Amino acid sequence: MAVVRLLGGRLRRLLGDKQVPVRPGPVAAVLDQLVERGGDELANLLFDRPCVDGRECRAEPAFGRDSGWRRGRDGTQLSRDLRILLNGRSVAFLDGLDTPVAESDCLTLHLAGIRGFPGG
Amino acid sequence: MSELCGWVGTVLRVDLTRGTISKEPLNEQWAREYIGGRGVAARYFYDEVDPQVEALSPDNKLIFATGPLTGTNASCGARYMVVTKGPLTGAITTSNSGGKWAPELKFAGYDMIILEGESPRPVYLWIFDDAVELRPAEHLWGSGVFETEDALKRETGLPDCAVAAIGPAGENQVLFAAIVNEKYRAAGRSGVGAVMGAKKLKAIAVRGSGAVRVADPAAMMRAQWNMKKELSDAPLTSDGLPTYGTLALMNVINEHGALPVNNFQASQFDGAENISGEHLNETRLAANKACFACTIACGRVSRISDEGVGRYAVTTSARNWKHATEGPEYENAWSLGADCGIDDFDAILKSNLLCNDLGLDPITLGATIAAAMELFENGKLDESQTGMELRFGNGDALVALTEMTAYRRGFGNEIAEGSKRMTAKFGDPDLFMGVKGQEFPAYDPRAIQGMGLGYATSNRGACHLRAYTVSAEVVGNPDQMDPRATEGKAELAIAFQNTSTAVDATGLCLFLTFGTTLEGIRPILTAATGIELDERSMLQVGERIWNLERLWNNRAGLTAADDSLPKRMLREPIVAGPAKGEVNRLPEMLPEYYELRGWSPDGEPSADKLAELGID
Amino acid sequence: MVALSGALEIEPEKCTGCKQCELACSWIQTGTFQPSKSVIRVHVFDEQASFAPYACFQCDEAWCMKACPVHAIDVDESTGAKIVIDEVCVGCKLCVIACPFGTIFFDKSSDTATKCDLCAGDPACARACPTGAISVAEVDPGAWLVDFGKHVDSAYRRATEGDEISNSPEDAR
Numbered sequence: 079m080a081v082v083r084l085l086g087g088r089l090r091r092l093l094g095d096k097q098v099p100v101r102p103g104p105v106a107a108v109l110d111q112l113v114e115r116g117g118d119e120l121a122n123l124l125f126d127r128p129c130v131d132g133r134e135c136r137a138e139p140a141f142g143r144d145s146g147w148r149r150g151r152d153g154t155q156l157s158r159d160l161r162i163l164l165n166g167r168s169v170a171f172l173d174g175l176d177t178p179v180a181e182s183d184c185l186t187l188h189l190a191g192i193r194g195f196p197g198g
Numbered sequence: 199m200s201e202l203c204g205w206v207g208t209v210l211r212v213d214l215t216r217g218t219i220s221k222e223p224l225n226e227q228w229a230r231e232y233i234g235g236r237g238v239a240a241r242y243f244y245d246e247v248d249p250q251v252e253a254l255s256p257d258n259k260l261i262f263a264t265g266p267l268t269g270t271n272a273s274c275g276a277r278y279m280v281v282t283k284g285p286l287t288g289a290i291t292t293s294n295s296g297g298k299w300a301p302e303l304k305f306a307g308y309d310m311i312i313l314e315g316e317s318p319r320p321v322y323l324w325i326f327d328d329a330v331e332l333r334p335a336e337h338l339w340g341s342g343v344f345e346t347e348d349a350l351k352r353e354t355g356l357p358d359c360a361v362a363a364i365g366p367a368g369e370n371q372v373l374f375a376a377i378v379n380e381k382y383r384a385a386g387r388s389g390v391g392a393v394m395g396a397k398k399l400k401a402i403a404v405r406g407s408g409a410v411r412v413a414d415p416a417a418m419m420r421a422q423w424n425m426k427k428e429l430s431d432a433p434l435t436s437d438g439l440p441t442y443g444t445l446a447l448m449n450v451i452n453e454h455g456a457l458p459v460n461n462f463q464a465s466q467f468d469g470a471e472n473i474s475g476e477h478l479n480e481t482r483l484a485a486n487k488a489c490f491a492c493t494i495a496c497g498r499v500s501r502i503s504d505e506g507v508g509r510y511a512v513t514t515s516a517r518n519w520k521h522a523t524e525g526p527e528y529e530n531a532w533s534l535g536a537d538c539g540i541d542d543f544d545a546i547l548k549s550n551l552l553c554n555d556l557g558l559d560p561i562t563l564g565a566t567i568a569a570a571m572e573l574f575e576n577g578k579l580d581e582s583q584t585g586m587e588l589r590f591g592n593g594d595a596l597v598a599l600t601e602m603t604a605y606r607r608g609f610g611n612e613i614a615e616g617s618k619r620m621t622a623k624f625g626d627p628d629l630f631m632g633v634k635g636q637e638f639p640a641y642d643p644r645a646i647q648g649m650g651l652g653y654a655t656s657n658r659g660a661c662h663l664r665a666y667t668v669s670a671e672v673v674g675n676p677d678q679m680d681p682r683a684t685e686g687k688a689e690l691a692i693a694f695q696n697t698s699t700a701v702d703a704t705g706l707c708l709f710l711t712f713g714t715t716l717e718g719i720r721p722i723l724t725a726a727t728g729i730e731l732d733e734r735s736m737l738q739v740g741e742r743i744w745n746l747e748r749l750w751n752n753r754a755g756l757t758a759a760d761d762s763l764p765k766r767m768l769r770e771p772i773v774a775g776p777a778k779g780e781v782n783r784l785p786e787m788l789p790e791y792y793e794l795r796g797w798s799p800d801g802e803p804s805a806d807k808l809a810e811l812g813i814d
Numbered sequence: 815m816v817a818l819s820g821a822l823e824i825e826p827e828k829c830t831g832c833k834q835c836e837l838a839c840s841w842i843q844t845g846t847f848q849p850s851k852s853v854i855r856v857h858v859f860d861e862q863a864s865f866a867p868y869a870c871f872q873c874d875e876a877w878c879m880k881a882c883p884v885h886a887i888d889v890d891e892s893t894g895a896k897i898v899i900d901e902v903c904v905g906c907k908l909c910v911i912a913c914p915f916g917t918i919f920f921d922k923s924s925d926t927a928t929k930c931d932l933c934a935g936d937p938a939c940a941r942a943c944p945t946g947a948i949s950v951a952e953v954d955p956g957a958w959l960v961d962f963g964k965h966v967d968s969a970y971r972r973a974t975e976g977d978e979i980s981n982s983p984e985d986a987r
Binding site: 382407408409410426430486488490491495497499524 | 840864
């Protein structure tokens, strides 16, 4: 099993722990496993959908540019505020959502975003 | 009567040797070119202080400077800058603090205070609108900052006055003594408190009943309303900072493998979770708080745990509210924590509280103790010298040494010199982790390339605020950059340096830049002062101030050789974690930095660049 | 006694001590930033561990109004707020002494008393507060001051009508 580590109170509450085991696979598939566990409220934080509390999740950055790695091939759009690290390295500089997460890997998620930094 | 708006138009000049006080009009030309705060203070300092002076001599000057937006309702408009020659570094130092002291000075009717000479006896400066006096402070000499503030509020009969004071550390000229206002906000680095102590100035107490006017009131309200909205939309300033404060960074930086441990021997800390923002919120946070006019409110108010009370109990007031202290900030929890291998919040909180009361910079303190711990572990120091088992992880030693350092007692006298002098004295100068005599803050430059460049080129010695490239390289603001790469980092560092210098000149807090840009700040500055500045000119003001500081440093004897990093950063790869194998590749970035800055390959501003910036 | 209709509702747990309320109050009065003129003041408690903004509670007892010898304090019919009429005020400061909450002040520059008038119904402080610690509520402070108020009222009445003063809450009417 690989492991996903969560930073910030909100993500931890939604997933019930500071870290959760996941089956290996590309980052996109790992995120889907998390959504199975954390439900719609988590999905609203991770993806570009209407958010809780009536505030819009911002797909475009508040200011600055975005390299486009957050767009999945199936059209999903990651929240602009989500940070994903594979073994401490931002997946923006690996293969984005296709980055493989292997057996002993650790994927870290935190929000530098609307829900807080690292997480509200 | 000054026509200025935003600025109040008066500088207070105090000759401590003669005990005289005079008021002079603010140099309006310089105010236009350098805005205020760090900028105008640098211009006065450049004009009046010989770069060759000894930092602790009467020939050094100490300037407290507010900006034109200090005291307005501009969000985060509470800041002042202390400018002097730093005893720790021998360079110009510009140390920033928040709280409410700075707005009080504006309401009293002054933009800036210039302190000269040295008082024959301990004094404090009392400012109440037009009334300005030097009053005896022998009865306060030896007191901590907390007692000093309480005593001055009683003595002056004005419990609402704002007090900026030094503690025993400043009196004893500890080379990294701080100036503390409102008991828990500090102008911390480079030993500004030691300069104040050398001048025998115990405190500046100020109360102001006057007003700060703005040029275009309607535009000011509109601009400030927009700024408030921007800040409440931006994630860090609306949720992240208020929820966790700067301590949000502990887990994040650790996950990136950039958290220095045990004097930079490692870059990930097993105990990071125990000293993280999440853990503070769960176990010890009492409240968050704000500086004057700040709508972000990132301040922490923390309690020592009940278990910790027995070992580290503090009584902070006559009413015996137990164990509350402001802080810790990320830098403090790192330097007193991870860098010393300590993951006990209670020890950190107690040491942090003592730093506030005794007037010490926690960053240099923790870093120096860490270096001493490494010396001890290597057998270069023993218990007969230190008086204790000075090993990594020893929280009791940390707390004991904090107090000993402020009073220069026992081994504290060695710590009081800072780690550059201390490691040299005890035979291993390569264990000094810093630049220009000042210790690194909480980011390993081997894991974040741009920070290495920022540390090396900061005008006041190693500093994270001068070029906070972490914003881009880790947080991803405004754009996610690769912390492992060196391309583009020279341009990045210069942009951050110029921008944050411009912000420091306005009197606003740098954290504003987590939610907005210079373009967002510009309309407020224009509405307040009536002076049209576009974003390019604001950046140019930042560049002008930066070059002026650099020129002064060059004349003080600093050269390109001082824009360097310790051997450990350049040649010892990180041993484990996500950044395993990395060193900082400064030589790849520095030449481009000089070129883009318009400086010679020796790091000196060219005549063309100076002419372009209007510096003679 | 006129039943009052509006008052500031303050939630101290939300206050961060930022003083934007003081700046807004001074602004609405003078067009500049001058917290010494503000009639809402942020108080600090517990070694800066907690804060609360205080302004006039527009109390039912209206101590200031009762104390004023020249009837310079009246009730604004539209808001229920007690207001100082500058032209009548002679600057004697009896109201400042009378107010048990310390929320009426003496302004040296105008030589008159100054207090919160709810900004004629749209308080600037409530607009400026970034955390929502200050809002306007339709509330009768008698609702939370009722026992104390009744007790004091009864004590006052007895004193003026010559009866013995009782400190017992049961005697509150």
